[in-house]
Amino acid sequence: MTDTPWKTDGxxxxxxxxxxxxxxxxxxxxxxxVHDVTLRDGEQQAGLAFNYEDKIRIAExxxxxxxxxxxxxxxxxxxDDAKVVAELAKRDFGPKVYSFARCMVDDVKRAVxxxxxxxxxxxxxxxxxxxxxxxWELDRAIDLSIExxxxxxxxxxxxxxxxxxxxxxxxxWVCDLIERVGVEGHxxxxxxxxxxxxxxxxAMQFFVRTMKNRFPDKPLExxxxxxxxxxxxxxxxxxxxxxxxxxxxxLGLGERAGNVPMEETVMALLTLYNIDIGIKTExxxxxxxxxxxxxxxxxxxxxxxVGDDLxxxxxxxxxxxxxxxxxxxQTEVVPFRPSxxxxxxxxxxxxxxxxxxxxxxxxxxxxxxxxxDEAMELLMAIKDWGLVHKRLMNEDEFQKIAGxxxxx
Numbered sequence: 171m172t173d174t175p176w177k178t179d180g181x182x183x184x185x186x187x188x189x190x191x192x193x194x195x196x197x198x199x200x201x202x203x204v205h206d207v208t209l210r211d212g213e214q215q216a217g218l219a220f221n222y223e224d225k226i227r228i229a230e231x232x233x234x235x236x237x238x239x240x241x242x243x244x245x246x247x248x249x250d251d252a253k254v255v256a257e258l259a260k261r262d263f264g265p266k267v268y269s270f271a272r273c274m275v276d277d278v279k280r281a282v283x284x285x286x287x288x289x290x291x292x293x294x295x296x297x298x299x300x301x302x303x304x305x306w307e308l309d310r311a312i313d314l315s316i317e318x319x320x321x322x323x324x325x326x327x328x329x330x331x332x333x334x335x336x337x338x339x340x341x342x343w344v345c346d347l348i349e350r351v352g353v354e355g356h357x358x359x360x361x362x363x364x365x366x367x368x369x370x371x372x373a374m375q376f377f378v379r380t381m382k383n384r385f386p387d388k389p390l391e392x393x394x395x396x397x398x399x400x401x402x403x404x405x406x407x408x409x410x411x412x413x414x415x416x417x418x419x420x421l422g423l424g425e426r427a428g429n430v431p432m433e434e435t436v437m438a439l440l441t442l443y444n445i446d447i448g449i450k451t452e453x454x455x456x457x458x459x460x461x462x463x464x465x466x467x468x469x470x471x472x473x474x475x476v477g478d479d480l481x482x483x484x485x486x487x488x489x490x491x492x493x494x495x496x497x498x499x500q501t502e503v504v505p506f507r508p509s510x511x512x513x514x515x516x517x518x519x520x521x522x523x524x525x526x527x528x529x530x531x532x533x534x535x536x537x538x539x540x541x542x543d544e545a546m547e548l549l550m551a552i553k554d555w556g557l558v559h560k561r562l563m564n565e566d567e568f569q570k571i572a573g574x575x576x577x578x
Contacts, residue, residue: 212423288328323356367397391415455512486525522556
């Protein structure tokens with residue numbers, strides 16, 4: 171850690187992040203792993219479908235960025251899914267490849283046939299979901315979990331137990347279920363699953379501490395959803411309590427409001443906590459653009475980290491700061507350098523909200539001569555234009571309106 175981890179050549183965040191009162195209770199593990207679930211959970215986003223070529227392309231992109239683990243899919247779903255899992259499992263391209271399976275022996279057999287080294291095994295883990303959603307007897311969930319996890323272990327697979335709806339369950343009941351699976355079946359790791367994204371940050375700390383006390387020898391993984399926008403914060407809270415694995419998707423793709431987005435989580439760890447987990451952040455924009463193209467997902471232009479307009483500065487006062495600071499001191503104006511995530515450099519743009527310095531910058535850019543009064547008249551004309559068109563002005567439009575105003 172540098173002497174000023176909040177202010178480096180790449181970013182400038184709050185010094186309060188590293189105050190001893192803030193950091194004294196941190197329990198971040200020495201190694202944090204990214205387990206990507208874009209190919210399985212991400213595809214559950216309504217209206218989204220990946221074919222074989224799509225999934226291979228995304229997996230290769232994940233490997234290029236340095237993702238540690240890939241959940242390649244659920245072989246039992248379709249022949250195409252099984253083909254993807256088998257193809258990725260045989261590759262030596264960096265990430266460890268996992269399959270997803272229900273707690274059923276037949277699902278595990280499909281994972282074994284695909285040749286993966288590990289399997290994420292799901293079971294409904296809240297009494298209300300078992301009884302109302304699945305219409306099972308409670309004992310069935312326990313029996314299936316024990317039988318199938320033991321079978322998976324006997325086949326040489328690493329087993330991560332994945333209790334669905336974990337955070338809305340009765341804590342005593344679900345812990346007893348997990349303990350029985352660990353003793354009578356098998357469990358190498360335990361996923362803390364906030365299926366509905368329904369846990370507060372403070373409850374997440376309590377949840378993780380409870381699991382660490384109850385299962386001190388089991389590695390824990392964070393699989394949270396974004397229904398209330400808290401998935402990233404909850405993931406970082408969990409990591410700070412010793413959870414070792416982030417389960418995330420590119421762009422936060424996933425059911426309902428989606429899964430925890432990998433880009434934002436990785437960058438928050440790097441710039442707010444000075445924790446580098448080995449992801450090539452300079453490729454994050456490239457990866458996001460590729461996944462957006464493949465999936466057809468609509469990405470807001472101001473989306474954190476990867477949005478197209480993230481570093482376009484329209485507001486007059488902020489543009490003045492940017493132009494005064496220049497490249498050397500650009501992190502006085504933005505929290506991190508765009509190049510850190512593969513974005514273009516910040517630019518002062520022209521629209522209804524721009525100021526006189528935006529206009530002067532563009533006049534200089536196109537070598538158009540104007541005095542102070544003319545520049546101000548042009549600014550007023552641009553604001554009128556912006557109210558009508560409600561978007562940024564492009565280069566041709568700027569030169570046209572500048573010509574009209576200055577000629578008059």
